[in-house]
Amino acid sequence: MSTLDALQKGLSTGDVEVIDLTAPLSPSTPVLQLPPPFANTIPLSLEPVSDFDEAGPAWGWNNIHTGEHTGTHLDAPTHWATGRSGRSVDQIPPARLVGPLAVLDVTEQVRADPDFLLEPGHLQEWETQNGPLPQGAWLLLRTGWSARGGSQETFLNADEQGPHTPGVSVAAAQWLAASGISGFGVETVGIDAGAAGGFEPPFPAHHFLLGADKYGITQLQNLDRLPTSGALILVAPLPVVGGTGSPARVYAFVERS
Numbered sequence: 001m002s003t004l005d006a007l008q009k010g011l012s013t014g015d016v017e018v019i020d021l022t023a024p025l026s027p028s029t030p031v032l033q034l035p036p037p038f039a040n041t042i043p044l045s046l047e048p049v050s051d052f053d054e055a056g057p058a059w060g061w062n063n064i065h066t067g068e069h070t071g072t073h074l075d076a077p078t079h080w081a082t083g084r085s086g087r088s089v090d091q092i093p094p095a096r097l098v099g100p101l102a103v104l105d106v107t108e109q110v111r112a113d114p115d116f117l118l119e120p121g122h123l124q125e126w127e128t129q130n131g132p133l134p135q136g137a138w139l140l141l142r143t144g145w146s147a148r149g150g151s152q153e154t155f156l157n158a159d160e161q162g163p164h165t166p167g168v169s170v171a172a173a174q175w176l177a178a179s180g181i182s183g184f185g186v187e188t189v190g191i192d193a194g195a196a197g198g199f200e201p202p203f204p205a206h207h208f209l210l211g212a213d214k215y216g217i218t219q220l221q222n223l224d225r226l227p228t229s230g231a232l233i234l235v236a237p238l239p240v241v242g243g244t245g246s247p248a249r250v251y252a253f254v255e256r257s
Helices: 003-013 107-112 120-130 152-156 170-178 204-211
Strands: 016-020 045-053 056-065 073-075 098-105 138-142 183-185 215-217 229-237 245-255
Touching: 003 016, 073 229, 098 120, 120 170, 138 229, 170 204, 204 215
Parallel strands: 098 138, 138 183, 183 215
Antiparallel strands: 016 245, 045 056, 073 215, 073 245, 098 229, 229 245
């Protein structure tokens, strides 16, 4: 039996489960809010072109209005100054968007401290327990934050000091940028911690990962249904020509036999 035949059989028998890691995209989907004087992206809205009416009696369709970085979305290297001469979202090789999946669970730490930062020690401990991160893997940081996705206020978790959401330290961002992973995924609104604007350099996950031709994926959910390792991820952004990112559908293939 060929590899693809075996996969198809596994899908048909349920031995391979497809898990959707994508947050639903709607006008109420939480959107990143930068402080003045910085500009912000727009949330999703749909503009009817026709709705089974005189403009189109047998069809309904809409114009989509939203930003590249809204909801579950991919960050391409050209999204950040350190990667601006790199790949736009349409130029990312498809093979980089499919790969082994690794999950690092820090839900307990985040429950105790919403400003929790992943450090190289956490990554090294994961590798001690599970083996080296596979070449081309996507590392997903499980924080439990997706449970807050029904409310922009709760999801962004901001006060007068700014947002309080988990992420990676400067040292951990450098560690990941030097690794063989293809991408890094989170449950939060962006791949950096809420406080990362005050780090040196600011927003180190963007700075180091996108500058090293790694990719980010945000606002994931259902990470509690994934094994620590052994699953496969498929990240499917729109190939927007020249785009710095795109809303994406993200699937995990998990073997249940």
